[in-house]
Amino acid sequence: EVQLVESGGGLVQPGRSLRLSCAASGFTFDDYAMHWVRQAPGKGLEWVSGISWNSGSIGYADSVKGRFTISRDNAKNSLYLQMNSLRAEDTALYYCAKDRSSWYGGDNWFDPWGQGTLVTVSS
Amino acid sequence: QSVLTQPPSVSAAPGQKVTISCSGSSSNIGNNYVSWYQQLPGTAPKLLIYDNNKRPSGIPDRFSGSKSGTSATLGITGLQTGDEADYYCGTWDSSLSSWVFGGGTKLTVL
Numbered sequence: 001e002v003q004l005v006e007s008g009g010g011l012v013q014p015g016r017s018l019r020l021s022c023a024a025s026g027f028t029f030d031d032y033a034m035h036w037v038r039q040a041p042g043k044g045l046e047w048v049s050g051i052s053w054n055s056g057s058i059g060y061a062d063s064v065k066g067r068f069t070i071s072r073d074n075a076k077n078s079l080y081l082q083m084n085s086l087r088a089e090d091t092a093l094y095y096c097a098k099d100r101s102s103w104y105g106g107d108n109w110f111d112p113w114g115q116g117t118l119v120t121v122s123s
Numbered sequence: 124q125s126v127l128t129q130p131p132s133v134s135a136a137p138g139q140k141v142t143i144s145c146s147g148s149s150s151n152i153g154n155n156y157v158s159w160y161q162q163l164p165g166t167a168p169k170l171l172i173y174d175n176n177k178r179p180s181g182i183p184d185r186f187s188g189s190k191s192g193t194s195a196t197l198g199i200t201g202l203q204t205g206d207e208a209d210y211y212c213g214t215w216d217s218s219l220s221s222w223v224f225g226g227g228t229k230l231t232v233l
Contacts, residue, residue, distance in 0.1 A: 035222070037168075044125065045160070045168065045211050047222035061221055095167060105222075106215050109158035111170035111179065 002026040002112055004096045009117030012086055020117055022079040022096030030054070030074035033099035035110060036081050038092035038119075048094070049081065050104030059104060064090075086121045093118050126151060127212055129225035135202055136233050143197040143228045145212035151223055155215045157195040159188055162209045162227075171210070172197065202232050 008020040022034070036048040049060045049070040058070055069082040079096055094117050097110035128146040135141040145157065159172040170179050172188035175195065187198040195212055212225040 037222075044209075044227040045213070045224040047213075047224065050222065059220055062219075100173070105220065107156040107174070108215070109156075109170055109173040110160070110168075110213070111173075113167040113169070115167050 002098065004098065004112060004114035006094060006096050006114045006117035009094065009119045011120045011122065013123050014087060014121055016086055017082070017084045018086060018119060020081040020083065020094055020096075020119070022114060024077045024079065024096075024098070027098070029072075029077040031102060033057075033102055033104035033108070034072060034079045035097045035099060035104065036070060036079075037095045037097055037110070037113070038090075039095070039116075040089075040092040043092075046092075050099070051079070052104050053102040057103060057105070083119070086119075088121050091119060091121045125226040126216060126219070126223040127214070127225035129210075129212060129228045131226070132229045132231065134231040134233055137202050137204060139202050140198065140200045141202060141230065142199075143210050143212075143230070145195040145197070145225050147193050147195075147214065147223075149193060150218035151193075151214045151216040152190065152195055153193040154217060157188065157190055157212055157214045159186075159195075159197045160211045160213065162211065164208070168211065199230070204232050206230060207232050 035050040067085045096114040156174045160168040161171045162168045175190040176188040209227045216223045
């Protein structure tokens, strides 16, 4: 069974940093691109970042560009999101999602999604 | 403001049919495949439709997808109370070089 388990969320002050992790199992992790998607409380889905199978292609939403860094460790079947200079508007449930292909852009889809980890940015 | 436009809510009676629209542009829906996601209350999103109109294994044929030009539509027939959820369309935007989602549509089965 394909499983994605996020961790690392919590309460953090504005301007501080946080690192999220996503542990993958049940599939050949280094065959697939991976994504982070977030959902602010009571709001819709917002794509945050995606990374290709070999980290050779990476993309970010404009809202996080320059502050967030996505990475992966294929030996550990893990995906990461380093979040710096956090703002109140970054408060959200952060989901890890598997792409259907090895590249993060184009005619693909997200399946499955993890259960999410909650990040709250507040003083 | 989402790049893809969905109605905030739709409703229908059990057993009836409902459609949810998703409007975009030539840089996203017009030239890329659309996927749809179902988010039941308190749970993570789940893939419902991919490549505009294909259903993953395990998704009943009561759910269907279509695309025409720069718009896509999700159809649900034989509505059940268990279908009450938020539904999101998503696709790649070639101009933004990013994934985009609709704002979501809350389905109420009266």
